[in-house]
Amino acid sequence: xxxxxxxxxxxxxxxxxxxxPETAKRFAQAKVELLVERGAGLAAGFSDAxxxxxxxxxxxxxxxxxxxxxxxxxxxxxxxxxxxxxxxxVSFLAPHKELELxxxxxxxxxxxxxxxxxxxxxRAQSMDALSSQATVAGYKGVLLGAVHLKxxxxxxxxxxxxxxxxxxxxxxxxxxGLMAIATARRLxxxxxxxxxxxxxxxxxxxxxxxxxxxPGAADMEGAGGYAKEQTPEFLARQREExxxxxxxxxxxxxxxxxxxxxAPRLVDQAMxxxxxxxxxxxxxxxxxxxxxxxxxxxxxxxxxxVTIVGLSxxxxxxxxxxxxxxxxxxxxLVKLLLDKEGKLAPDWSDEVLVGCRLTHxxxxxxxxxxxxxxxxxxx
Numbered sequence: 402x403x404x405x406x407x408x409x410x411x412x413x414x415x416x417x418x419x420x421x422p423e424t425a426k427r428f429a430q431a432k433v434e435l436l437v438e439r440g441a442g443l444a445a446g447f448s449d450a451x452x453x454x455x456x457x458x459x460x461x462x463x464x465x466x467x468x469x470x471x472x473x474x475x476x477x478x479x480x481x482x483x484x485x486x487x488x489x490x491v492s493f494l495a496p497h498k499e500l501e502l503x504x505x506x507x508x509x510x511x512x513x514x515x516x517x518x519x520x521x522x523x524r525a526q527s528m529d530a531l532s533s534q535a536t537v538a539g540y541k542g543v544l545l546g547a548v549h550l551k552x553x554x555x556x557x558x559x560x561x562x563x564x565x566x567x568x569x570x571x572x573x574x575x576x577x578g579l580m581a582i583a584t585a586r587r588l589x590x591x592x593x594x595x596x597x598x599x600x601x602x603x604x605x606x607x608x609x610x611x612x613x614x615x616p617g618a619a620d621m622e623g624a625g626g627y628a629k630e631q632t633p634e635f636l637a638r639q640r641e642e643x644x645x646x647x648x649x650x651x652x653x654x655x656x657x658x659x660x661x662x663x664a665p666r667l668v669d670q671a672m673x674x675x676x677x678x679x680x681x682x683x684x685x686x687x688x689x690x691x692x693x694x695x696x697x698x699x700x701x702x703x704x705x706x707v708t709i710v711g712l713s714x715x716x717x718x719x720x721x722x723x724x725x726x727x728x729x730x731x732x733x734l735v736k737l738l739l740d741k742e743g744k745l746a747p748d749w750s751d752e753v754l755v756g757c758r759l760t761h762x763x764x765x766x767x768x769x770x771x772x773x774x775x776x777x778x779x780x
Contacts, residue, residue, distance in 0.1 A: 402432065402433070402434050402743060402744075403432075403433045403434065403468050403469065403739065403743050403744055403745050404433070404434045404435075404436060404467040404468050404469070405420075405428060405433050405434070405435050405436065405467060405468065405469040405470075405471060405735065406435075406436045406437075406438070406460070406464035406465065406467035406469070406470050406471065407419050407420035407435070407436070407437045407438060407441055407442075407457075407464075407471045407472075408438050408441065408464065408465065408470060408471065408472050408476075408480070409438040409439075409440055409441040410441070410444075410472065410473055410474055411477065411480070412474040412475075412477075414713065414714055414717055415473060415474050415714065415717050416444035416445055416717045416718075416720035417444075417445055417473045417716065417717055417720050417723050417724045417727060418441050418442045418444075418445050418447065418473065418720075418724050418728070419471035419472050419473050419491075419492070419724075419727065419728060419731050420435065420437060420441075420442075420452075420457070420471055420728050420731070420732075421442075421445075421447065421724055421725045421728035421729075422442075422447055422451045422452055422454075422455045423455075423725065423728070423729075424728040424729060424731070424732045425437070425452055425455035425456055425457045426455045426456055427732055428456075428457075428732065428735075429455075429456040429457075431735075431736060431739060431743055432739075432742060432743025433469075433735075433739065433743050434458065435456065435457040435458070436457065436458050436459075436460045436464040436467055437449070437452045437457045437458070437459055437460070437464075438459075438460060438461065438462070438464055439459050439460065439461055442724070444720055445720040445721050445723075445724040446720070446721045447721075447724070462483065465480070465483035465484060465485075466483070466484075466485045466488075467485070467488070468485070468488060468489060468745060469488070469489045469490075469491065469735060469738070469745070470484060470488065470489070470490050470491070470492075471491050471492070471731055471735070472490070472491070472492035472493075473492065473493060473724075473727060474492070474493060475492060475493060475494045475495050475499050475502055476490070476492065476502065477502075478501065478502060478505055481502060481505045481506060481509070481511070482505070482509075484506075484509060484511050486509050486510050486511070487510045487511070487512075488511055488512070489511070489512045489513075489514070489738070489745070490506065490511055490512070490513045490514065491514045491516065491731055491734060491735060492513075492514075492515070492516060493515065493516045493517055493530070494513060494515040494516075494517070494759055495517070496515060496518075496661075496759055496767055496769075496770040497661045497662075497769070497770070497773070500770070500773055500774055500777055503759065503760060503765060503770055503774065504774060506759070506760045507760045507763060507764065507765055508763070510762065510763050511760060512747075512758065512760065512761045512762070513758075513759040513760045513761075514734060514754070514757045514758055514759065515757050515759040515767070516528075516530040516531070516727075516730065516731070516734070516757070517530070517531055517660065518756060518757040518758075518759065518767060519531075519730075519734065519753065519756065519757045520752060520753055520756035520757070522752070522753070524753065525753045525756075527729065527730065527733040528730050528733045528734045528737075528753065529730065530726075530727055530730040530731070531576075531660070532576045533723075533726035533727060533729075533730055534716040534723060534726070534727060535575065535576040535577035535580070535656075536576055536577070536580045536726070537715065537716040537719050537722065537723045537726070538577050538580075538656075538685050538715040538716055539576065539577035539578060539579065539580030539581040539584065539654075539656065539685070540580050540581070540584050540719075541715045541716075541718055541719055542577070542581055542654050542656075542683045542685050542710075542715060543569075543581050543584040543585050543588065543652075543654060543683070544584070545683055545710050545712065545715075546569075546652040546654060546681050546683045546710065547567075547588060547652075549681045549701070549708045549710060550567060550651060550652060550679070550681050551679040552564075552567060552651060552679070553567070554566065554567045554585070554588040554589050554590050555567075555588060555589025555590070556589060566589055566590055566591045567588075567589075567590045567591070567651040567652055568590070568591050568593075568649055568650045568651050568652070569585045569590040569591065569592045569593070569650065569651065569652045569653070569654065570592075570593050570594070570595075570613075570643065570646050570647055570650040570652075570653045570654070571585070571592065571593070571594040571595075571610070571653075571654045571655075571656065572594075572595055572596075572643075572653070572654070572655040572656060572657050572667050572668070572692060573594075573595075573596055573655065573656035573657035573658075573692075574594050574595075574596035574598070574601035574604060574605050574612075575596070575601075575656060575658075577656040577685055578594060578596065578601075578654070578656040578657075579604055579605070579608065581654045581656060581685075582594055582605060582608045582610045583608050585610075585652070585654075586608055586609050586610065590652070592608075592609070592610035592611070593610060593611045593612075593613055593646050593650075594610050594611070594612060594613065595612070595613040595614075595615060595639065595642070595643050596612075597615070597635065597639070597657075599614075602614070613642060613643050613646060614642075615635070615638055615639045615642045615643075636665060636666070636667070639667070640667065640669070640672065644672055644675065647668065647672050647675065647676060648672075648675040648676060648677075649677075650676065650680060651677075651679075651680055651681070652680065652681050652682075652683070653668065653676075653680070653681070653682045653683070654682075654683050654685065655667055655668060655682065655683070655684050655685060655686055655692035655693055656685045656686060656692075657686060657692050658686045658689050661769060662689075663689060663690035664686035664689040664690040664691055664692050665692065666690075666691075666692065666693075666694055667692040667693070668682060668684075668692060668693040668694065669694045670694050670695060670704075673693070673694070673695055673704055673705055673707050673709070674705045676705075676706075676707050677706075678706035678707075679706065679707075679708075680706075680707045680708070681707070681708045681709075681710065682696075682707060682708070682709045682710065683710040684696040684709065684710065684711050685715065687699075687711040687712070687713060688713050688714065691711065693709060693711075695709055696709055696711035697709070697711050698711055698713055699711065699712065699713045700712075734753075734757070737751060737753060737754060738754070749761075
């Protein structure tokens with residue numbers, strides 16, 4: 402019988418877990434023996450007893466020798482050394498930043514499936530962990546903005562007078578941006594949004610927000626629905642077009658990211674200075690470099706009277722639902738690796754598995770990462 406091990410996360414601030422009690426039951430139905438590291442789900446609100454009741458076996462560090470290891474964050478080098486040679490790892494792996502880890506996985510013959518590399522195609526939607534976690538981040542980002550605002554969000558008509566709704570500008574109308582728009586609208590805010598993809602206009606307007614059109618946006622959609630990396634010329638036009646809205650905004654949410662690359666700089670110091678005192682910026686791209694020039698990773702700072710929220714890893718601040726969503730993504734991907742008897746039988750011609758396979762049989766299969774490793778070796 403195939404064994405799968407849900408490891409406890411050890412990176413600072415990570416509270417999520419790769420398996421939920423619900424998916425633990427479904428692993429059993431798939432004829433996989435699930436091992437859960439002792440205490441792995443506590444930070445997400447899942448006790449060992451709940452996992453045991455769902456059919457999982459609670460174990461210690463010996464679980465790292467399982468056939469399949471399931472994680473949220475990339476393993477540390479020490480954790481990678483515990484993996485069974487020739488074993489299988491399913492996790493976020495941040496290959497563009499974790500080259501030493503990738504080299505270690507390659508050398509140990511580990512087959513590593515990177516959740517951030519799952520192709521954005523229809524049949525892989527249930528495995529799209531970037532989208533599920535971006536949904537959580539977009540929601541939490543607006544709540545953080547509302548907490549730091551010095552005013553209310555909705556329009557209120559009271560005996561003492563009328564309170565005008567907060568004005569919100571959202572940069573990026575991908576999954577995180579659309580959730581931010583929807584959440585801000587639910588709070589009663591007046592919302593405007595901009596995106597480099599003209600296809601986002603209809604989605605933005607369907608949520609009751611105003612789309613800020615930027616000349617040239619039609620050319621900025623890449624393969625799979627992701628935004629292309631923007632040119633300096635386009636970014637200049639975008640800043641000019643939205644600068645007036647930003648100056649009038651009470652809350653700005655920035656969500657623009659390009660997978661595997663540094664986040665585009667959208668809000669510079671001059672734009673921050675143009676904002677009114679008491680305004681708030683929430684930078685959801687802070688972990689990949691930040692959309693705001695003045696964001697500081699992991700911090701809430703005040704610059705020129707504007708509060709800038711640069712807190713990292715927002716999904717980990719809502720660990721229960723974030724874990725439940727991520728666990729379903731992981732389960733859907735793992736089931737692609739199994740036959741009807743629950744044995745590992747991956748079809749390496751499957752476009753989903755090929756797309757997210759980072760290392761396998763002593764090779765790095767992700768071309769950009771292989772090139773980066775080769776360049777590092779030459780240097």
